[in-house]
Each structure stands twice: as structure tokens, then as C-alpha cells.
Amino acid sequence: MASAVSSIKPAVVPSAPPADNPAEALLPGEHTLPSSWWTSDKVFELEKRAIFNKSWLYTSHASRFKKAGDYYAFTFTGINFFLIKTKAGEIKAFHNVCRHRAYPVVRKEKGSSTILGCKYHGWSYNTEGTLTKAPHFDQVQGFEKEKNSLYEIRTHITDQGLIFVNFDQSEEGPTNFDSWFEGLQDEMHEYDFSDYEYYMSYELDGKFNWKTLMDGYQECYHCPTAHPGLSTAFKMETYKVVPKSRYCRHYAQIVKEEIPEVESNTDPDEESSWFGFGKKKAAPKKEVETKKKNPGGDFNGLWVYLFPTNGINCYSPAWYSIRVLPIAPGRTILQYDIYTKKGLEDDQKKEFVDFLQTVEIEDYNLCEATQKNLNQGVYSTGYLHPTKEQGVVYYQGVVRDMVKDHWAQEKLAGGPINPAYVGGKAPSDEAAELEVLCKEVECQGSNPETTSPFDW
Ligand code: FES
Numbered sequence: 001m002a003s004a005v006s007s008i009k010p011a012v013v014p015s016a017p018p019a020d021n022p023a024e025a026l027l028p029g030e031h032t033l034p035s036s037w038w039t040s041d042k043v044f045e046l047e048k049r050a051i052f053n054k055s056w057l058y059t060s061h062a063s064r065f066k067k068a069g070d071y072y073a074f075t076f077t078g079i080n081f082f083l084i085k086t087k088a089g090e091i092k093a094f095h096n097v098c099r100h101r102a103y104p105v106v107r108k109e110k111g112s113s114t115i116l117g118c119k120y121h122g123w124s125y126n127t128e129g130t131l132t133k134a135p136h137f138d139q140v141q142g143f144e145k146e147k148n149s150l151y152e153i154r155t156h157i158t159d160q161g162l163i164f165v166n167f168d169q170s171e172e173g174p175t176n177f178d179s180w181f182e183g184l185q186d187e188m189h190e191y192d193f194s195d196y197e198y199y200m201s202y203e204l205d206g207k208f209n210w211k212t213l214m215d216g217y218q219e220c221y222h223c224p225t226a227h228p229g230l231s232t233a234f235k236m237e238t239y240k241v242v243p244k245s246r247y248c249r250h251y252a253q254i255v256k257e258e259i260p261e262v263e264s265n266t267d268p269d270e271e272s273s274w275f276g277f278g279k280k281k282a283a284p285k286k287e288v289e290t291k292k293k294n295p296g297g298d299f300n301g302l303w304v305y306l307f308p309t310n311g312i313n314c315y316s317p318a319w320y321s322i323r324v325l326p327i328a329p330g331r332t333i334l335q336y337d338i339y340t341k342k343g344l345e346d347d348q349k350k351e352f353v354d355f356l357q358t359v360e361i362e363d364y365n366l367c368e369a370t371q372k373n374l375n376q377g378v379y380s381t382g383y384l385h386p387t388k389e390q391g392v393v394y395y396q397g398v399v400r401d402m403v404k405d406h407w408a409q410e411k412l413a414g415g416p417i418n419p420a421y422v423g424g425k426a427p428s429d430e431a432a433e434l435e436v437l438c439k440e441v442e443c444q445g446s447n448p449e450t451t452s453p454f455d456w
């Protein structure tokens, strides 16, 4: 199942999916998680602690940070943070929380400044997050500026410039990026991100649970019925989702004219009957001729789902990322960033975005209608197809395992464990005592052993 492509080799072509084994009997499928997991406030809060505050989450691409001080702000599951290019040329992430009284330090979605001044009482930080100015605190005994830097968030930037963050501040810390997404780095070398530049972003606000969207995202079983227009872009019967290490590769053979020269090509490099793109690989002339017939471009994509809620989808004219941001059990924001091939004509850019949005709106409508029924309490769980929906089986399994593991830890600890919590790193003795008091008040009368699950 692993990609045969080794890393950082020139002229790589995207790999084909593993072949089916026709002799293999289809094992019985699994059922979906129960619908209560799509509607419960308590499960939603637990998912935030158990999944989102422990996972590597995609944010943006490094090419958007041109100079020192360029920053972009985000809110993921209620956590406000920003990425900034430091004077040393690194990209760092910080909680957007002033160390004085917690006002947001950055108040725009994006901007550029090498001095970040808090607009509440005027504290200032540099691009490294270090507190450089705290008006009238110079004479305050015992106040140490160096202990009041912005809280930094772990980042990982892939060779391709894809920037991830991880909020896990627990003692053991998060799983290392390359173990978490084992093999991902190599597969991403199958596409030349350096040949693309940022084009535009947009977002959708949906009345559905984040998993309602991911369920549809992780299979194309619904494509023939729900996306009839996609049949002009790729051969739906070839669509395959292959689970890997907390990510899934999506494969499909694109539609192009039947060209004997391409079809009969036996050069392994020309396995691009699957993928007519790749680094430094010129498309055969006839493929170019077919380009206008398929708005998705002239090659099959490098499409990757990243657990829990991100996608990186690379086509020939453009690639785009999706961030699925849970807001509430029944509300989710979808954010798309599109990067187009350098030099691409404006009408081709627009054509690509139109193609994308048509499919997205179809999915969006499926999700809203599905969620309404999930909310009704008459349905609980349904049967998943073992191959056509194996991406759903896979990601829901990871959700289930992470939630169950975390819940077990919380039961042992006797209260919620939030891995993203940074405030307790160096509390004063009094603050620590008052935290304990608050916990006691919160838990009064409840015994985690006897109350129902998720009752915190
Ligand atoms: S909250 Fe930022 S300076 Fe007071």
C-alpha cells in the first residue's frame, strides 16, 4: 500500500493505486458510529480535547509568507492563533492571547508587522513572540519580561511548504509528525508545489457536524448519484480511497480522449495514463489538446485526506487545501485556499474554481439535509460498504479510538484533560490553589464512575 516513490528524486510521477484483488471476497462492512456522536454537545467537546488538540492540523502554505512580520490568523475549534514569519526567516505559530490579560494580540485575519502591539494596555511582542514592552512594568519588582512571551505552538513544515500546527502541550507532547503521517512526505513529492502560487480563498458556513462533511469527503460512492457532472472529469468507477497512516490517498482515472499513443505507452514513466503530471514532466501534446474538455486538468490528481479534517488536492491547473473547522455539533466552517499554476490564464483559473465550487455546493447540500435527519433522533447507525466506503470506515475508526482512549484517561484522572492547555505552565501557588477550588466546585456532586459518559 505504501508509495513506491522515494523522496526528493527528480521527475517523479504520481503513483497508481494498488490493484484490486478480484479473488478477494468482500468482508462484511462496518456500521457508522451512532448518530448521537453527530449531535451531542458533550461528545463534541470531548472530540476537541481528544482529537483536535492532539492532531497535526494543516494551516497554510509557506509561499504566502513573503517577508518578516507577515502573519495570518486562524481560529481552530475556538483556539485563536497566528502564524508569523520571524526576522530570522522561520515561520512560527503563537496563541493569539496577550500574556497580560488575554486580549488578542493580532486582530486582523492577515497583515504584516515586526512589532505586535496589544491594543488593550500596550504590551508589545516581536516576531519571536518575546515581550519587548510592558508599559510601567519596569519598576515592578519580580516581573520578568522574558517569562511573559507569547505561548508558542508546535509547527511542522513539510519539504513542500505545507504548514501544520499541533496544540498538544501535554508533558509527553504530540506524536512526531513523520510518525503521525508516516509516508505522507514522500507522496507529496509527486507534485511540484513550487510551480504554483496563491490565488484566492473562500469559505462556507454549514449547519452540520464536521463528521457529516468528512463522511462524504471520504468516499465517492455517492458521486454517480450526487455529482453527475463529475463524470466528465473522471471515471467514477475507478475512484478509490486508500487508507494509510492517518491520511488517505484518493485515486481516480481522469477522463480524456482515448489516445492510442498514450494508451499503449509502456514506458514506466508514462504511467501517467494515471497521472499526466509530475515534476518536470511535460505533458504529451495530445493531452494538452484534451485539456479544455476537462476543467480538472489533464492529469489525475494527487488527492490526500489528512485526519481529522484537512484535504490537499492537487490537479494540473491548481491545487487547493480544505480546512474543515468544527464550530458546534451542528455547525462547521469550510475554508478553501486555491493555488494556481504560475502563468495560468485568468479564465482558466476561474474555470477551475467554478468546477470546484459546483461539486462543493452539491456536497454542502447533501450535508445539510443529512444533518437535519441525524438531529431527529430516529436514525442511529447505517451499514458501510467495505471497499466503496473504506475511507469512512477508516477515519471513523480513528475518531472512535482517539475518543475512547482519551475518555479512559479522563475517567482515571477524574476530570477533563485538555492537551492544549498552556496556562498552567508556571502558575503562582495561589493560582494553583484557586484552580483546584474551581475544579472541586465544577465536579461537586458528580462522580465520573457513576454518571453517564461525557457528562463533564
Ligand atoms: S491584555 Fe494585552 S496589554 Fe493588557
Ligand SMILES: [Fe+2]
Pocket: 216, 217, 222, 223, 226, 227, 359, 362, 363
Ligand atoms: Fe461529494
